[in-house]
Every structure is written in structure tokens, then in C-alpha cells.
Amino acid sequence: MGQDVDHRSEYDLSGSPRRGLVMATLSFFAGLTTIAFYGVAGPTFQEALGISGALLGLLLSSPHISKVLLRVPFGAWVDDIGARKPILILMGTTLVGFVGLVGTLFLFYPDNFGSHLYVPLLVFGILAGAGSATFSVGIAQTSYWFPEDKQGFAMGVFGGAGNIGPGIVNSVIPFLIGVAGLALAYSSWLVFMLAATALYFAYGANPYYFQLLDKGLDSDRAQSVAEDLGQEVFPGGGTWDSLKESSTNYWTWVLVFLYTVSYGGGFTALTTWYPTYWNLFHGMSLAMAGLFAGVFVVYGSLVRIPGGSLSDRFGGENVAAVSFAVMVVGAAIATVSQAVIPAFVGMMILGTGMGVANAAVFELVPKYVPDAVGGASGWIGGIGGAGTLLVLPILGVFVDVYGEIGYARGFVVIAGLSAICVAVSVLLKFYGPEPAEEIDESAMH
Structure with missing residues (x-):
């Protein structure tokens, strides 16, 4: 403990694992709310703009475009410079999109609001969606703050508390729209985003290794000091090294697939879809x-x-297999349900499976891609998040083909994908890599 204190004072280091987790979670909590940027008031925007369902779908998806494009490079960038600068850039970009939308609403809504504003609104949605890329950045930052035996807990807190944001927005903003109007409702959201960005600017800190690099230490010395302070996970190289190394590790793509089904094509797709569905x-x-x-x-x-x-x-592979099986059950119930109560039950079962599966997948990242956690997090969060852009249109096609009942029948897609993930998770149990610490212990005996 004395050595820890000496190192912290000697190099003027700030932060701690707990503070790092809180700040990473705050940025993700705020940034992820942007996936519901238009979806939370989708019917209102469709009526005000006078646009078709297809154009509305594109507008609802606009924040996801930047999420998909930015999660990969920004997640990998953490391996080069840490998370502080990437998070502040992403949050700043989000603020630009919010200011653009709020300004447009005050200037044009409702009397001069129409289809001529559609393209600017698309751009604002894409800019605002940048905040959701804080996911891959925060995952990497959290991995570097915590020891390997605490990864699942840390990722669960980060992902669990961080993912609440869109739910709160889905609940609060429609109420504010009814009370104060569209412009003031989005203005309150903008104030919240400003506050979250300011808090991260004031208290967000990189893990010790990156702070030491900033102070001029070479990587070997920085790692040695950081290890004395309790850090166990370190990057294997810079941004592009991390992306390249993780991309050539086939386990990365297995985890990408699992995450695509549980999160991008599952949780976030339904986050956007459920307001319209209900x-x-x-x-x-x-x-x-x-x-x-x-x-x-x-x-x-x-x-x-x-x-x-x-x-x-119990191991990420075991938990993933069970949670994807739970998703199959929930999606099957939703597929055949036309009444509110069974549909709600199916939704909650789906939420259980998706939430646990999300945590299980990221518990596996340091084990399966130990030398490029940031790069792997970027690929998983970026490409995995792209599932939203695929699943939402497919759900819409079911409505076009089957009519109103298509809102229920579309869940068969999630059921089928989840069943495949059960099989993949079971295979990982038998053919996945052994944790390095277990290998070392067996060698010692």
C-alpha cells in the first residue's frame, strides 16, 4: 500500500478503478441515450415532417450510423492514448447534433416544419449518435482499470447502469413533450448532455499506464509502475496494431456475432422498435x-x-448459452402474442436473456483477445451494433408483408438467431482458449 501511495504521489497520478468505472459509465449512460434520439418521438416527427414510413425508418436509424462507424476506430484508439480524449470528442460531437436539432425546433416547429428539413435532421441525428460510441471506448477503459478476476463485475456495472439511459429517455421525453412541447423537451435533454460532458471533463481519468506514458515514461517502465498499482491488463500496441491484431484473431469475430444478436440486433433494435410496437x-x-x-x-x-x-x-460461455436460450423462449412468446400481458411477459424474458448475454460476451473479451482488448471492443461494439440497421428493416418488412400481425411475427427472426447463438456458446465451452492464469497454475503443478 505504501508503494502505491508513493507511486501515485511521485508521478502525480489521479483516479482509481472505482472512479474510472463511474466516469466511464456516466459517459456511456449519457451517450447511449442518443440511440433513441428520434425514436422516442417517432410518430410526432413523422406527422410533422409528412414523410413515409421508409423515410421515418431511416431517420430513426440515423444515430446508429455514427455508432457503427465510430465504435471501431475510437475503441481501438484507447489502446494508443487512453479513453479520456476519445470520450470528450464523441460527447462534443453529440452536443453539436443536439444544438442543431434544438435550434431547428425553436426556429421552425411547428408552423414551418416540413420535408424540406429532412436532410438537416438526418445530419443532426448522425452527429448526435456519436455519443453511443462511448460504449467501445468505455469497455476498453474499464478493462484496463480492473484486474482480470473483476472483469465480469466491472463490465456488468458499466453495461448495466450505462444502458439505462435510453429507457429513461423513452419514459421521460414523451411526457415532457406532452407538458412542454417538442422544443423544450429536447432542450432539457441537451442540458443533461452538457452536464454529463462537463462532469467527465472534470473527473474522467485514464488508467495509470496511459497517465504514465503522458508523463514521459517508456512503455516498459509505465507498465511496471502500473502493475505495482494493481493494473493487470495492458494494450499490446497502438490503435492500428490493436485493430489489426484483434481482427486477425478469429475469436473476435465469434464474439462479434454473439454481440450482434444479443445487443445490436437485439437489445438496441428493440429499444427503438418497442415504442412503435406498443x-x-x-x-x-x-x-x-x-x-x-x-x-x-x-x-x-x-x-x-x-x-x-x-x-x-460460472464462466462466460456457460452463462451465454443459458441466456441465449432464454432469448429463444422470450422471442417465441412475443411471436405468438397478440394480447398485452403475454406480450409484456415475452418482452421481459427477452430483456433478461439479452442483458445477461451482453455481460457474458464482454466478460470473454480479455480471455479471448487479451493483447488487443480495445481493438476487439471496437470491432464488437461497432459491427455488433450494426445489427440494429439490419434487424429494424426486417421487422418492418414483416409488417409490410403480414399487416398488423407482422409486429408480432417479426420476433421469429430474433428467436432463430438466438438459437444459433446457443449452439455457438456451447461450442466455445469446449473449444475456446483456456485462461492464461489457469495455464500458468497447471504448469506450476
Whole structure:
């Protein structure tokens, strides 16, 4: 302990694993709210703009475009310079998109609001969506702050608490729109984003290794000092080295697939889809539909926390296999449900499986790609997040083909993909790599 104190004072280091986790979670919590940037008020924007369902779908997807494009390079960039600068750039870009939308609403809504504003609104959505890329950055930052035996817990807290944001937005913003109007509702959201960015600027700190590099130490000395302070996970190289190394590791792509189904094509797709599903299929008001969707998001997010601890205890492969099986059950119920109560039950079962599966997948990252955690997190978060852009249109096609009942029948897609993931997770149990610490212990005996 004395050596830790000496190192911290000698090199004027700041932060701690707990503070690093809190700040990373705050940035992700705020940044991820942007995936619901337009979806939370989708019917309102469609009516005000006078656009088709296809154009509305594109508008709803606009924040996901920047999420997909930015998660890979920004996640890998952490391996080069740490997370502080990437997070501040992403949050700053998000603020530009918010300011653009809020300004447009005050200037044009409702009297001069129309299809001529569609392209600018698309651009604002893409800019605002940059904040959701804090996911891959925060995953890498959290990995470097915590020892290997605490990865599941840390990832569960980060992903669980961080993912609550869209659920709160889905619940609160429709209410604010009804009380104060569209412009003021989005203005309150902008104030929150400004506050979150300011807090991260004031208290966000890189893990010790990156702070030491900034102070001029070479990588070997920086790693030695950081190890004395308790850091166990270190980057194998810079940004492009991390991307290259993780991309050539086939385990990265297995985890990408699992995450695509559980998160990008599962959790975030349904986060955007459920407000419309409850509103148009079950006839709920926009506020009530948002509340139901918010319950799904908050619950599915919080369950990641025990999901991470379960992964630490029982192994990510085992927990992933069980959680994907739970997703099959939930999706099957949703597929055949036309009444509110069974549909709600199916939604909650889906939230359970998706939340735990998300935690399980990222518990496996340091084990399967130990030398390029940032790069792997970028690929997984970026490409895995792209599942939203694929699944949402497919769900829409089911409605076009089958009519109103298509809102339910579309869940068969999630059921089928989840069943494949069960098989993949079981195979990982038998053919995945052994943890390095277990190999070392066996060698000692």
C-alpha cells in the first residue's frame, strides 16, 4: 500500500478503478441515450415532417450510423492514448447534433416544419449518435482499470447502469413533450448532455499506464509502475496494431456475432422498435408505449450487473448459452402474442436473456483477445451494433408483408438467431482458449 501511495504521489497520478468505472459509465449512460434520439418521438416527427414510413425508418436509424462507424476506430484508439480524449470528442460531437436539432425546433416547429428539413435532421441525428460510441471506448477503459478476476463485475456495472439511459429517455421525453412541447423537451435533454460532458471533463481519468506514458515514461517502465498499482491488463500496441491484431484473431469475430444478436440486433433494435410496437400494434398512447419500452430498457440494462457477476463465477460461455436460450423462449412468446400481458411477459424474458448475454460476451473479451482488448471492443461494439440497421428493416418488412400481425411475427427472426447463438456458446465451452492464469497454475503443478 505504501508503494502505491508513493507511486501515485511521485508521478502525480489521479483516479482509481472505482472512479474510472463511474466516469466511464456516466459517459456511456449519457451517450447511449442518443440511440433513441428520434425514436422516442417517432410518430410526432413523422406527422410533422409528412414523410413515409421508409423515410421515418431511416431517420430513426440515423444515430446508429455514427455508432457503427465510430465504435471501431475510437475503441481501438484507447489502446494508443487512453479513453479520456476519445470520450470528450464523441460527447462534443453529440452536443453539436443536439444544438442543431434544438435550434431547428425553436426556429421552425411547428408552423414551418416540413420535408424540406429532412436532410438537416438526418445530419443532426448522425452527429448526435456519436455519443453511443462511448460504449467501445468505455469497455476498453474499464478493462484496463480492473484486474482480470473483476472483469465480469466491472463490465456488468458499466453495461448495466450505462444502458439505462435510453429507457429513461423513452419514459421521460414523451411526457415532457406532452407538458412542454417538442422544443423544450429536447432542450432539457441537451442540458443533461452538457452536464454529463462537463462532469467527465472534470473527473474522467485514464488508467495509470496511459497517465504514465503522458508523463514521459517508456512503455516498459509505465507498465511496471502500473502493475505495482494493481493494473493487470495492458494494450499490446497502438490503435492500428490493436485493430489489426484483434481482427486477425478469429475469436473476435465469434464474439462479434454473439454481440450482434444479443445487443445490436437485439437489445438496441428493440429499444427503438418497442415504442412503435406498443403504440401501433397494441394501441397505447405514445407516453404509455414509451413507458413500456423504458421498462424493457431499464430492466434489460440492470440485469447485466448480476449477469457480469454470474459470468465471473460460472464462466462466460456457460452463462451465454443459458441466456441465449432464454432469448429463444422470450422471442417465441412475443411471436405468438397478440394480447398485452403475454406480450409484456415475452418482452421481459427477452430483456433478461439479452442483458445477461451482453455481460457474458464482454466478460470473454480479455480471455479471448487479451493483447488487443480495445481493438476487439471496437470491432464488437461497432459491427455488433450494426445489427440494429439490419434487424429494424426486417421487422418492418414483416409488417409490410403480414399487416398488423407482422409486429408480432417479426420476433421469429430474433428467436432463430438466438438459437444459433446457443449452439455457438456451447461450442466455445469446449473449444475456446483456456485462461492464461489457469495455464500458468497447471504448469506450476
